[in-house]
Amino acid sequence: MTSTPREFTASGMAVRTAAILFVFVIAFTALLSAAYLWTRPAIEASALAEKMKLLNDVLPAADYDNRLLEDTLQLPPTPELGLKEASTLYRARQGGRPAALVFEAVAADGYAGNIRLLVAIRADGTVAGVRVTQHKETPGLGDYIEPKKDKNKTQPWIGQFVGRSLANTAEKAWRVRKDGGEIEYRAGATVTPRAVTKAVHNAVRWADSRRDQLFAEGTGQ
Template identity: 80%
Template sequence: MTSTPREYTAPGMALRTAAILFIFVIAFTALLSAVYQWTRPTIEASALAEKMKLLNEVLPASDYDNALLTDTLSLPPTAELGLTEASTLYRARKGGQPAALIFEAVAPDGYAGRIRLLIAIRADGSVAGVRVTQHKETPGLGDYIEPKKDKNKANPWITQFNGLALATTPAKEWRVRKDGGRIEYHAGATVTPRAVARAVHQAVLWADIRRDQLFAEGSTQ
């Protein structure tokens, strides 16, 4: 009795199909890798540009002349700043002299949770700028802490901290007006600005104690 061709050709077809699929996967993976390598410089350059844009929002580029992205310190989790993970501190200098420190802080007690901040503090102890980088505050009520969502484009709420310093601003004034301080707030949304004001004040206190050490540590200047 003679076997049919199907009994001999089916395994061969399966092997050929598997081989084709294997070659396709290899080729597709190689193509993806090539595309990634080709676009990687552009992606990295874009990421660096975005980072510099944010840093320059809290500290004008004219206020420093060093390579900000390389003059850094790695900070461990820092309870005083509300940080439960490591972060990066940037040191701005001008003419070789300390100009400002830029670092992250977190207000843990926002209305809807944690509010992440980027803060720049000048060498003289004054606040150069503050920006909210992440939050989940109620849209239309507490999200005015973010400049792009603040209806006051001329003087966004977050710019109230610019220029404040421990030497010229008593501790009680680092609060919203409802609590006897100087920080304005929107009616019906006190929790959010109160949390930010408290976090900024704490960050200024933290930097004031460590300023000289932070500028000197690991410095090649």
């Protein structure tokens, strides 16, 4: 059976259409790649600035003079900190001497699940700062653990931990007042502050027992 001129024409049109689509896909992909390469430096710079802002929220920039993002350790999953995945620890130094450790911790027993924290512990064992980086606590009730959602802007709840250490705060004081400790809480929302307080206490104990080792390890180990 021989093909008719109409069949040859339809076949040619199909091939031409496929070729045009192929060229279009190649061109579109090239444009996307060019756009990504063009905007990548700005995106990376923005991410870097955001990370530094968060780090400086828990540890003032004046308290260290090294390149914080380059003086790091990769931690394996760390149950003591509530971390089931690897994480990065940052080491702050002042004049070459240990100044503080900045690392993540997780309060796994929040009212609505995990509460992720960023904690800074000075070389003398005192808390430099704590920030909640992720949570799902009840809006308007338990979310005051986050400074920007805390109605008390002059003395945010999370600031209670600053200056505390194992040396100046008794074991039983690392609890909310309802449980006999020294940490204030808001009525109607005890579970959330209790979880954060426990996680911060665990972080302080973890850092205190490993401080010298963590500062001595080679970068990236």
